[in-house]
Amino acid sequence: MKILKYGIGLVAAASLMTSCGNAGKDKSGADGALNKNNAEKVYVAPGEHDDYYAFISGGYSGNLLVYGLPSGRMFKEIPVFSQFPTNGYGYSEETTPMLNTSFGFIPWGDSHHPDISQTEGVLDGRWVFINENNTPRIARIDLETFETAEIIEVPNSAGNHSSSFVTENTEYVVAGTRFSVPVPQRDMSIKDYKGEFKGALTFIGVDQETGGMDIDFQLLMPGFNYDLSHPGRGKSHGWFFFTTYNTEEANSLLEVNASQNDKDFIAAVNWKVIEEYVKNGGGTMMPSEYAHNVYDHHTHTATSTMKKEVRTINPTEVPGAVYFLPTPKSPHGCDVSPDGEYIVGNGKLSTDLTVHSFTKMEEAIKNKKFDGEAYGIPILNFDDIHAGSVEKAGLGPLHTEFDDKGNAYTTFFISSEVVKWKLGTWEVVDRKPTYYSVGHLTIPGGNSRQPSGEYMFAMNKITKDRYLPVGPELEHSAQLYDISGEKMELILDFPTHGEPHYAAAIKADVIKDNSRQIYELDENTHKHAVKSENETRVERNGNEVHIYMSTIRSHFSPDNIEGIKVGDKVYFHVTNLEQDFDVPHGFAMIGQKTSELLIMPGQTRTSVWYPEKVGVWPFYCTDFCSALHQEMQGYIRVSPADSDIELSWSLGED
Ligand code: RUQ
Numbered sequence: 001m002k003i004l005k006y007g008i009g010l011v012a013a014a015s016l017m018t019s020c021g022n023a024g025k026d027k028s029g030a031d032g033a034l035n036k037n038n039a040e041k042v043y044v045a046p047g048e049h050d051d052y053y054a055f056i057s058g059g060y061s062g063n064l065l066v067y068g069l070p071s072g073r074m075f076k077e078i079p080v081f082s083q084f085p086t087n088g089y090g091y092s093e094e095t096t097p098m099l100n101t102s103f104g105f106i107p108w109g110d111s112h113h114p115d116i117s118q119t120e121g122v123l124d125g126r127w128v129f130i131n132e133n134n135t136p137r138i139a140r141i142d143l144e145t146f147e148t149a150e151i152i153e154v155p156n157s158a159g160n161h162s163s164s165f166v167t168e169n170t171e172y173v174v175a176g177t178r179f180s181v182p183v184p185q186r187d188m189s190i191k192d193y194k195g196e197f198k199g200a201l202t203f204i205g206v207d208q209e210t211g212g213m214d215i216d217f218q219l220l221m222p223g224f225n226y227d228l229s230h231p232g233r234g235k236s237h238g239w240f241f242f243t244t245y246n247t248e249e250a251n252s253l254l255e256v257n258a259s260q261n262d263k264d265f266i267a268a269v270n271w272k273v274i275e276e277y278v279k280n281g282g283g284t285m286m287p288s289e290y291a292h293n294v295y296d297h298h299t300h301t302a303t304s305t306m307k308k309e310v311r312t313i314n315p316t317e318v319p320g321a322v323y324f325l326p327t328p329k330s331p332h333g334c335d336v337s338p339d340g341e342y343i344v345g346n347g348k349l350s351t352d353l354t355v356h357s358f359t360k361m362e363e364a365i366k367n368k369k370f371d372g373e374a375y376g377i378p379i380l381n382f383d384d385i386h387a388g389s390v391e392k393a394g395l396g397p398l399h400t401e402f403d404d405k406g407n408a409y410t411t412f413f414i415s416s417e418v419v420k421w422k423l424g425t426w427e428v429v430d431r432k433p434t435y436y437s438v439g440h441l442t443i444p445g446g447n448s449r450q451p452s453g454e455y456m457f458a459m460n461k462i463t464k465d466r467y468l469p470v471g472p473e474l475e476h477s478a479q480l481y482d483i484s485g486e487k488m489e490l491i492l493d494f495p496t497h498g499e500p501h502y503a504a505a506i507k508a509d510v511i512k513d514n515s516r517q518i519y520e521l522d523e524n525t526h527k528h529a530v531k532s533e534n535e536t537r538v539e540r541n542g543n544e545v546h547i548y549m550s551t552i553r554s555h556f557s558p559d560n561i562e563g564i565k566v567g568d569k570v571y572f573h574v575t576n577l578e579q580d581f582d583v584p585h586g587f588a589m590i591g592q593k594t595s596e597l598l599i600m601p602g603q604t605r606t607s608v609w610y611p612e613k614v615g616v617w618p619f620y621c622t623d624f625c626s627a628l629h630q631e632m633q634g635y636i637r638v639s640p641a642d643s644d645i646e647l648s649w650s651l652g653e654d
C-alpha cells in the first residue's frame with residue numbers, strides 16, 4: 001500500500017518536471033496565442049467592453065478580483081477578508097467591523113470559491129458569495145456596488161473549504177468544514193480524535209429581498225474532512241453533495257494515513273428533509289459565538305453583532321437526511337452536471353473519474369439497498385449508484401465544469417492538463433496542456449443549469465516561465481480556451497492575483513446596467529456626515545477632537561485647523577460632496593498610522609490620528625481628481641499638550 005502511494009508521488013514529480021521543461025518549445029505552436037485568429041478572439045478594441053465578468057478568488061490575498069473575458073483584463077480588486085490600504089477597507093472606522101470575528105479583529109483571510117446567486121438554476125447577478133478558509137466565514141458581495149455587504153462567521157468549523165456554493169434559488173449558501181474539530185471546542189487529547197471530532201456542514205439561509213444571511217442549521221457529521229461540495233439542480237434540487245477524505249479519521253501524517261481506504265465518500269444531504277425537521281422544531285440550540293457583520297450603504301457604516309447560539313442537527317436523528325456514496329481515493333472536486341443527474345467525484349489518487357447517477361441513487365435509497373453504515377449513516381452500494389467512470393483520463397484530477405453540449409472538462413494537477421469528456425459515454429474527446437499544474441477551471445455559468453459553451457479558463461498553481469521574470473515570487477497564471485468547437489483552443493495567457501481557487505463568471509449584460517455610479521448625498525445617513533461646506537466644523541470633547549470635513553474639487557473644508565494638541569485623539573470624518581461618476585477624493589495625513597481614505601461621491605469615511613509631534617503638519621488628497629488636484633491640501637497646527645491655543649478652523653481666510 002505504502003509503496004504504491006509513494007510510487008504515484010514519484011510519477012507526479014517526474015511528470016510535473018517534464019511538463020514544465022517542455023513548455024518553452026510550445027510557445028510558437030499551433031495552439032499558441034500568437035496565431036492571428038486567436039489574437040482576434042480575445043481582442044476587445046479600445047473603448048469596447050468584454051462579454052463576461054469573471055469573479056476570480058484572490059486566494060491568500062483574502063479578496064475577490066473582477067476580470068473581463070475574453071480580454072483577461074483586471075477591473076477591480078474587491079476587498080473582502082483582508083485590510084486593503086488602497087481604499088482604507090479594514091482601516092477606516094466604518095469598515096473595521098467587517099473584519100470582526102469571535103477571535104477579535106482579523107486583518108487577513110484566505111478566500112477560495114466565489115459563487116453567484118441564482119434564480120431557478122440560472123445566475124441572476126444579484127450577489128456573489130465567497131468563503132474564507134482560515135477563520136471560517138462567508139461573505140456576500142453586492143453586485144450593484146461591488147462592495148462587500150455582509151460577512152458571517154461559521155462556528156464549529158475549521159478550514160472552511162467545501163464552501164460557498166448556492167442552491168438553485170439561493171435558498172442557502174452552504175459551508176462545509178475541511179478539518180473536523182471537537183464540537184464544542186474543548187481541551188482534549190488530539191489522539192482521541194477518532195469518533196470524537198465532528199465535521200460541521202452549515203446551511204446559511206439567504207433573505208431573498210435583502211440577501212441577508214443567517215445560519216439556519218448545522219449538520220454535525222462524523223469527523224472526516226469535507227473537501228468540496230455542490231448543490232443538486234433540476235431533478236436533484238433539494239440535495240447537496242460533499243466530497244470527503246480522511247474517512248480513516250487520522251490525526252497525523254495525513255498524506256499516508258488518510259490514503260488507506262480504497263474508497264472515501266460523497267455525502268449526499270437532503271436539505272429539504274432537514275428543513276422540514278427544523279420547521280417542526282427539530283435540532284438543538286447549541287451555545288456558540290460567531291460574528292455577523294453587515295455593511296449599510298446608506299449609513300456607509302458596518303456593524304458587528306456577536307451571535308450566541310446555533311441550531312445543530314444530529315444526522316442520525318433525521319431519517320432520510322444523509323447517505324454516503326462510496327467514491328474512490330480521496331476525492332477533491334464534487335461537481336454536478338447541468339441537468340442534475342450526474343455527480344462527479346474526482347479521486348486525487350485515482351486515475352479514473354467516478355460519476356454517480358442521481359436517479360440510481362434515489363432508486364437504491366427507495367429500495368433500502370445499503371452496504372452497512374458509518375456512525376449510523378447508511379452507505380449505498382458503489383455498483384448501485386455508479387453511472388460510469390472516465391478511465392485513465394490523467395493524473396491528479398481535481399475539478400470539473402460542464403458546457404452546454406453535454407461535455408465535461410476536468411483539470412489534472414499532476415499531468416497539468418484539461419481533459420474534455422462526454423457525459424454518458426465517458427469517452428475522452430480532447431486534452432490540452434495547461435501551464436502549469438492547474439487547480440480549478442471555470443466556464444461562465446458554472447454551477448448552474450445554463451453553462452456557456454464559449455470559453456473555459458484554467459487557473460494554475462505554477463507559473464515558471466510564462467511571463468517576464470520578476471524574482472522568486474510570481475503571480476499565478478491563467479489560460480483561456482475557446483471551447484466552441486470539438487477541440488479546445490488555447491487563446492490567451494493572463495496573470496491573476498493571490499492564488500485563484502475557483503472563479504464565477506457571468507454574461508456582462510446581466511450585471512452591468514445595475515452597476516451603481518455614485519452614492520446619493522441626500523441618502524447619506526452616516527452619523528458624522530456633512531451635507532454642505534456650511535456644516536463643516538471641528539468639535540472638541542475632552543481630548544477627543546472630531547473634524548467634520550468635506551471634499552469637492554479641489555479643496556478640503558476646512559483646510560486650516562489650529563488648537564490640536566499632542567495627546568489628542570483626532571477623528572477625520574470626511575464626506576465627499578461630489579455627485580459625479582468617478583470623482584473620488586483621497587485623504588492622507590502625515591505620520592498617521594493607518595491607510596489613506598478613498599471616499600466615493602456621496603460617501604463618508606473616518607480615520608483616526610494620534611498627533612505625537614508639535615508642529616504644522618500637512619494633509620492632502622491622494623487621488624488625482626482635477627487639474628488642481630495638487631492644490632488639494634491643508635495644514636493642522638499641533639501644539640504642546642498644555643497649550644491654551646483655541647480650537648479654530650477656516651477655509652479661504654487670510
Ligand atoms: S480548491 S484548487 Cu479551494 Cu481545489 Cu483550490
Ligand code: CUA
Pocket residue numbers: 551553554584585586621622623624625626629630632
Ligand atoms: Cu481630490 Cu485630488
